[in-house]
Amino acid sequence: MEGKNDNFSGGRKYTNGEITVFWKPGACVHASYCYRELIEVFDPGRRPWVDMSGSTTERIIEVVNMCPTEALSWKWNDEEKNKNISFDQTNHIVFRRPELLESKETDEGVKPISVKVMPDGPIVIKGDFTFSFDGTTKNVKEGILSICRCRASDHMPFCDGVHRKIGYEDK
Amino acid sequence: MKGMETDNGKDKNPVIEIVEGGPINIKGRIVFKDLKRDITTDLDEVSLCLCGRSKNMPFCDDSHLSHFESIE
Numbered sequence: 001m002e003g004k005n006d007n008f009s010g011g012r013k014y015t016n017g018e019i020t021v022f023w024k025p026g027a028c029v030h031a032s033y034c035y036r037e038l039i040e041v042f043d044p045g046r047r048p049w050v051d052m053s054g055s056t057t058e059r060i061i062e063v064v065n066m067c068p069t070e071a072l073s074w075k076w077n078d079e080e081k082n083k084n085i086s087f088d089q090t091n092h093i094v095f096r097r098p099e100l101l102e103s104k105e106t107d108e109g110v111k112p113i114s115v116k117v118m119p120d121g122p123i124v125i126k127g128d129f130t131f132s133f134d135g136t137t138k139n140v141k142e143g144i145l146s147i148c149r150c151r152a153s154d155h156m157p158f159c160d161g162v163h164r165k166i167g168y169e170d171k
Numbered sequence: 172m173k174g175m176e177t178d179n180g181k182d183k184n185p186v187i188e189i190v191e192g193g194p195i196n197i198k199g200r201i202v203f204k205d206l207k208r209d210i211t212t213d214l215d216e217v218s219l220c221l222c223g224r225s226k227n228m229p230f231c232d233d234s235h236l237s238h239f240e241s242i243e
Binding site: 013015016017018020047048051052053077078079110111112113114115116117118119120123125127128129130131132133134139145147148149151157170171 | 183184185186187188189191195197199200201202203204205206207208210212213214216217219220221222223226227228229230232233236
């Protein structure tokens with residue numbers, strides 16, 4: 001059994017769509033700024049302990065920047081915005097974990113896939129990819145997957161259009 | 172400081188995996204769009220909720236783990 005896929009090099013990452021916060025447990029010295037400042041997001045007693053919906057992007061950045069080690073670091077998901085980071089953004093990965101930036105750049109040769117979350121509908125994925133579910137793995141070229149989110153499809157895990165009929169709303 | 176980088180997705184196609192009772196995990200170069208919330212972003216990894224319990228839609232927040240039985 002593989003571990004969860006949000007593991008990376010013994011750490012985890014969390015996103016709210018705008019920024020990604022990286023968590024590197026081995027680096028934590030328990031200075032406890034994160035949960036004293038923002039328990040809504042960083043709650044060590046909760047699983048998962050980081051809830052990105054608990055505050056605004058600005059406030060999360062502010063508190064991550066207080067972490068005295070590289071245990072918490074962050075980046076913008078829009079790579080353009082990561083190019084000019086000022087020095088007061090102390091825990092941006094450019095300063096704390098530059099290895100995370102480099103590993104991004106080595107991906108240049110591979111074609112990206114498109115992942116679209118449709119409004120109150122399925123997840124539609126297009127491109128070349130390897131797909132596994134229910135114990136089978138397939139390599140797909142120029143494929144399209146439409147994955148059910150309403151959980152009412154007769155062809156799980158694929159969408160069969162029934163989300164419209166049942167009035168599915170994702171929130 | 173070499174040695175800890177993961178090779179995931181470097182020379183490989185993106186990998187998509189559906190976890191039974193859990194999310195869909197996607198690793199690789201991803202152009203991500205959420206049309207309802209007007210999010211467009213490049214990601215190298217994303218985990219999207221399929222169980223309906225996430226409080227951070229459309230992303231997985233591990234809420235599926237709070238129930239032990241899998242979702243039919």
